[in-house]
Amino acid sequence: ETGVTQSPTHLIKTRGQQVTLRCSSQSGHNTVSWYQQALGQGPQFIFQYYREEENGRGNFPPRFSGLQFPNYSSELNVNALELDDSALYLCASSLGQGGSEQFFGPGTRLTVL
Amino acid sequence: AQSVTQLDSQVPVFEEAPVELRCNYSSSVSVYLFWYVQYPNQGLQLLLKYLSGSTLVESINGFEAEFNKSQTSFHLRKPSVHISDTAEYFCAVSEPPRDDKIIFGKGTRLHILP
Numbered sequence: 001e002t003g004v005t006q007s008p009t010h011l012i013k014t015r016g017q018q019v020t021l022r023c024s025s026q027s028g029h030n031t032v033s034w035y036q037q038a039l040g041q042g043p044q045f046i047f048q049y050y051r052e053e054e055n056g057r058g059n060f061p062p063r064f065s066g067l068q069f070p071n072y073s074s075e076l077n078v079n080a081l082e083l084d085d086s087a088l089y090l091c092a093s094s095l096g097q098g099g100s101e102q103f104f105g106p107g108t109r110l111t112v113l
Numbered sequence: 114a115q116s117v118t119q120l121d122s123q124v125p126v127f128e129e130a131p132v133e134l135r136c137n138y139s140s141s142v143s144v145y146l147f148w149y150v151q152y153p154n155q156g157l158q159l160l161l162k163y164l165s166g167s168t169l170v171e172s173i174n175g176f177e178a179e180f181n182k183s184q185t186s187f188h189l190r191k192p193s194v195h196i197s198d199t200a201e202y203f204c205a206v207s208e209p210p211r212d213d214k215i216i217f218g219k220g221t222r223l224h225i226l227p
Contacts, residue, residue: 004156033214042117042203042217043157056214090156102215104156 002027004093004105012111013081021076021108023091031055032074033102034066035090043090049074050096078110086112115140115206117218125224126194134189134221136178136204146187147205147215148178157203163187164209174198199225 005024013019025032031050035043045058049068063079072093078085088109092102120135138144148160161172168180178189187204204218 035217040122040219042119042205042219043215045214045216048214092157101159104158106154106156 004091004103006089006091006105006108008108009106010109010111012113014113015081015083017081017112018077018079019081019110021078021089021091021110023074023076023093023105025072025074025091025093026103029093029095029103030072031094031096032068032072033092033094034074034076035092036060036085037088037090037107038084039087046076081112083112086110115144115208115216117204117206117216119204119218119221121221122219123222123224125226127226128196129193131192132190132194132198132223134202134204134223136187136189136218138185138187138204138206140185140206140208143209145207145209146178146180147207148172148176148187148189149203149205149217151201151203151220153200160189160202194223194225196225196227198223 007022033048034046037043046060047057048055052068065077068074088107090107092104094102116139118137126132146163149157150160151157161170163180171177176191201220201222203220205215207215
């Protein structure tokens with residue numbers, strides 16, 4: 001059974017650029033959630049995708065967007081990067097809409113200069 | 114709105130000593146409660162959770178947490194810590210019936226002293 005994987009591991013961008021982060025969910029999981037973990041903070045919920053549809057969103061602006069593909073892998077896109085977007089971005093997969101444990105990937109460390 | 118407060122950002126403790134990591138939550142509705150652990154350079158792992166039933170929940174590696182509704186607390190305890198317990202611990206809450214939209218606290222770094 002393959003766990004949750006994320007790519008890339010690290011990324012450096014400059015203000016105003018766009019970035020795409022990728023997540024492969026654990027085998028058999030159809031739900032992917034994305035979290036932002038700023039330095040010294042707990043993860044904050046960005047949004048969740050269930051069966052290719054957005055299924056809930058946290059308090060993040062529209063320049064944070066996502067996709068889920070038929071194989072249930074997912075992308076997080078951030079436009080017009082700001083310095084405060086520097087963080088560890090975590091992806092978690094689970095089965096269904098609640099009722100099962102979320103399994104987290106190791107994260108992508110994004111630095112915005 | 115739900116929120117989680119972890120009162121200690123860092124907790125130093127000697128190896129084989131007991132430890133308590135404090136967590137308080139605020140919510141106007143019933144809650145699910147979680148403790149997650151993040152080992153250095155690794156992703157988050159679920160340590161234990163309270164959904165319903167017995168207010169005392171245990172993990173496989175000796176941690177336990179007790180749901181106290183009157184004090185809105187879910188403190189994490191271990192009677193004897195090991196160097197391998199060095200990690201960041203996050204308390205979290207969600208609103209039933211969904212247990213997958215999780216609100217995390219800021220975390221407590223557990224530092225084990227030799």
